[in-house]
Amino acid sequence: AKHGMATPFTLLESELSCSICCDIFREPVVLRCCHSFCRACLGRYWGQCVPSARQCPLCRHVAPLTEEPVLNLALRNLCDSYLQKGEGQDSSQGGFGRDPQCPLHEEPFKLFCLEDKVPICVVCQSSKAHKTHGCSPIGEAVLECKVRLCRTHVLRHSGNNTNLLIRQGSNQVLHTETLIRAEFEKLHAFLQAEEATRMAALKKEGKAKALNFNNQIKEMTRSMSSLSHSIAVIEEELRADDLTILQVNTLLVLLLYLHPLSVLTYPIQGSLVNVASHLDSLKYRVWKKMLGTVQYHPVILDPNSAAPWLVLSEDLTSVYKGNERQRLPNNPERFSLDEAVLGACSFRSGEHWWDVDVGDSSTWVVGVAKESASRKEKQSSINKERVPDCKPCVVRVQLNCDRGRVVFSDPSDNTPIYTFKHTLTGEVFPYLWVGCKEHPLRLLPVPVSITQAQVSSARSWF
Secondary structure (H helix, E strand, C coil), rough: CCCCCCCCHHHHHHEEEEECCCEECCCCEECCCCEEEEHHHHHHHHHHHCCCCEECCCCEECCCCCCCEEEEEHHHHHHHHHHHHHHHHHHHHHCCCCCCCCCCCCCCCCEEEECCCCCCCHHHHCCCCCCCCCCEEHHHHHHHHHHHHHHHHHHHHHHHHHHHHHHHHHHHHHHHHHHHHHHHHHHHHHHHHHHHEEEHHHHHHHHHHHHHHHHHHHHHHHHHHHHHHHHHHHHHCCCCCCCHHHHHHHEEEEEEECCCHHHCCCCCCCCCCHHHHHHCCHHHHHHHHHHCCCEEEECCCCCCHHHCCEEEEEECCCEEECCCCCCCCCCCCCCCCEEEEEEEECCCEEEEEEEEEEECCEEEEEEECCCCCCCCCCCCCCCCCHCCCCCCCCCEEECCCCEEEEEEEEECCCCCEEEEECCCCCEEEEEEEECCCCEEEEEEEEECCCCCCHHHHHHCCC
């Protein structure tokens, strides 16, 4: 029975067979991904799926809800011609010319043996080989086989996406670790350079103080030597008569005037290092200086939401449209059809703003998107008649969640471009859509300043 039920498919038959029902195409339709299926088979398959996620049974490419599959006329005509000619469908091979028959009893296959997993005729069911076996109608067995094949396709592609998610997660960990280490190496290099500068300044002051101290010691030594010589002369003169002593007394007064005792008794000035100038709020002053080397972006991009065609910079602040689709997991956060990406942070309340450098890009969209926005089908982003004729190089997006407003302006002269008014419920994300390959969109940093609150706080004491 096993040998008799074999029905080898020719190469042409396999090319003209629907991957869902495994039969020759009937009313074949083609999807955007170029895969074809029977219209009825595809409708039944989509009927078992979530309505908002119509996907190709083979490659899982999402089919838009607004578009119906197109009839593949060339494939339909080819299938009709093949069925009419009956090429390679000899009746002895159980082809499409007529229903296949049992080679032992020349009866059509009507049943399927559940134990031997082979089609049998009604005579085979009564035979000793299958008498005790469970059987089901051949139609039910075929339908069950088709369901298993569909599930196999779904599980295979789901497994591929799961493996891709795991690999992508591992790659993200390694890549992000490399980026974090590089950023800290930059900080370490800055701190080491700052430490070397401050140590050099301290040593320079120490050398200057030591040189000044030595010079004052030398000056004091010369003064003491001169004074000692003068005292010796005076002592010699004291042995003379009274008139001479009076003259010597005048000389002594003049000597004390020329050589004040302060030179000999007072401590040396400026000989110590100004320690306070080197330690005064050292961490704060180094941190304040560090602000000149770092940038702050109020918004960065979320790589997990970026469409497969988009290429993001390492610091997640710029994006451009690549030439080919990247192999990325089809996670729920990712845009599948739109060349869009969301910001990494969401907003629910308060006021927020960020600047986007659109440069010379010819096609772009900036704004905000709700968290509930569909990521798996194309969205109508804007109405063209609402967009003014001006083409700014930088667009400022100002979001007021509490008042439900999104204001677009040109930050170079604060010229308003447009204001959207809409009640915002739930979280919203910054949104960028990229349609130009030559020019990226860049999120610009904002200046950072430090203000000391000591003065205003001190006033409360008076």
